[in-house]
Amino acid sequence: MDKILIVDDTPAVLQALSLLLEIHGYDVITTTSPEQALQYANQLRVSLVIQDMNFTGDTTSGEEGKDLFYQLRKLDPHLPVILITAWTDLEQAIELVKAGAVDYIAKPWDDQKLLNTITNLVALGKANQASEKLERQQAAVEDSRTAASNAGLVYASSAMQRVVDIAVQVAKSDIAVLITGANGSGKEKIAEVVQANSQLADAPFIKVNCGALPADLIEAELFGAEAGAYTGANKKRIGLFEAANGGTLFLDEIGNLPYSGQTKLLRVIQTGEFQRLGSVATIKTKVRVISATNSNLADAIAAGEFREDLYYRLNVIELQVPAMAERLDDIMPLVHHFLPNRELSLSAENVLKSHTWQGNVRELENACKRVAVLKPTGIIEAEDFAFNEQADNAMQAGSTKPSVVEPTKEALEAAMREHQGVIARIARHFGLSRQALYRRLDKYEIPY
Template structure:
């Protein structure tokens, strides 16, 4: 249902317009406050605004309405705005129409003319959005046909595009590639892109999590074993290198491979040869190796936990996958993929964009799955993601000096790195201070909360208590 916002200082006008538009099937939101109007435009999916030009008693200059109009245009340049007033100033009307207002109507208005205008404007907005969506889909189709195989990877950021371009470029050769990045950022998908665009695309592609290999079975897992080579080995076992012969072996979390396993891996990378456990026969293989890690291998080398010679064997080319909070343009395409055919409020989108995403794409996917189960119908609101409630769990372990702007915490793992605003401000803000901040930040609650060192939920409680509109 299309949402119409009406801003007027006269309750009788709000009531009359609401009744008129609701009869014609519109969802109507009303307010007498310009500040509240800006909040609605910033948070809700408003299709059209009808706004008065004066909001203070005995004021007829229209400056209040003019200021509100320009502020709304800054928030949403494409939002249709109908100006309506009992004090018509032709010069001012011409200025605002040139600035983008779609109409300037004098009070009392003609019901039928106003409804016809709204119907046409809303229909035009829908047509424009549908046309833009079709153009995007057509462009994406052409791009997909002309581009490399991205194995269904969902992204829109230039940062991720650079990683994809490099992955496609190195895929044509047989050199070893090391993919680095935080947990859940998409390293395995990049490995799949390399494989899909390589000459080995139709050959074996075997994945193994090195951190999950038991230390006493590493040799058997990687290189196989003859029957009787160890207790429980009742028949010959083919190792992963042999199974991947002629294709690609993806060694995930290579930084977790025990030192003894590193030594055996280095030998096969150097010679292309190995022996099954319990056998003296040498097997020659041709395998491309792609590895990935969320660890800093150079630090591990300095600490004596990772072989330097193995590092240089694996890291002929390094691809760094940035964390999700460094490629925010990917967030909404991923959300639309994980929550297909669902509508999100602007406040929900804003919450998603501003969230830290410590767990990267994996955290985003799990968050969307939870919302799909707990809020299966209707428009998804910011509260449905319940970020504040989750962040408050175990918050006593977070230093009071943590800051939302602590960029060093981004992409790091563990609750000690989670960036949060101070939970207890140095001084309780007054009503005047909060109202001033709300005006300065145009009703953007996240910015006001940051200014006073509050969480959003704490700020909401204070606004409700003091009767401040948001």
């Protein structure tokens, strides 16, 4: 309900205006005090103000009302204010209308004219607010798209847009960010978006794959080592935290960091201090940590494989990057990015959109690279990608899962209920391509 604030020193005026407006569906707030009026305007979502010009007995100068008007304008330049007074000063009225007052009405007022004015102003205010909100949203989207483009992130889906929007927003702070998502979904690119839009954009940005750190050299890799600290250490070694001092450290695949490394990592995140291996001297560092994982860290914590206290240090803000199956609108923009200036047939586009992409963007990139080599010229056809149902049903290389078992009608119906009809998830559940799943749904006359 639209709130209208009425400020007048005469209780009878407040009562009459309140009755008139409440009958017509407005929420009315009244006060005789300009000071109280400013508090209401500051604390409540007021749609319009009707204010008198004089609030002290025997005062007719209008200076009190003029002062209140300018304070209201200072508080909210877009708040509509109707001035109403028994003492009309034409010169003052012209000044305040020029300053933004929407109307200057003499007492006694015409009820219908006042109602019409209020109705139009409230409607106009709503339209302006909606327009301004849309403009802000469009500007924010444009800013985030520019930020993503500068980081080399290609996308068109609303699912990815939401991730980018949050990434740009959290980039302004120095809090720790945990980026989660399947292998090849683009977690590193999101980390680059955060870095590029942070206050540390020009500071060091050090990336490290935690899963690739040798267990016996984790401490040396992260914190450095003095010469002679271990076999083969012929000279002083600068660690990753020291190299990233004043900037950002991106810890990729943090779920693969051994437990001993997690303990050492927690200490430096908590204290900002560490010692090089083989040294007792304490080094202070200030580093923003962005981490990423394709693991379910909650399961790892339950299994005793990941420290819960470290998890909460790393996961102040979590950005979940959706898999390709949840962002199908990104497929063709990515294909055109990986295969610039190449033309694809409609059948080729269809087969790309129906493929399961278990390897996500990385699998798509590899497929495009393969086509670029095997068919360097001409229109790219569906068969050039060498996709077929057997390949689509196969698991990723290295999987030990058995071949696909033909699902029954009952199994399909149960999966439809479990996955709420989301075809991509149901297809993955059975290890089928979308096209293969659609054929089976049609066969058993299961609606989708």
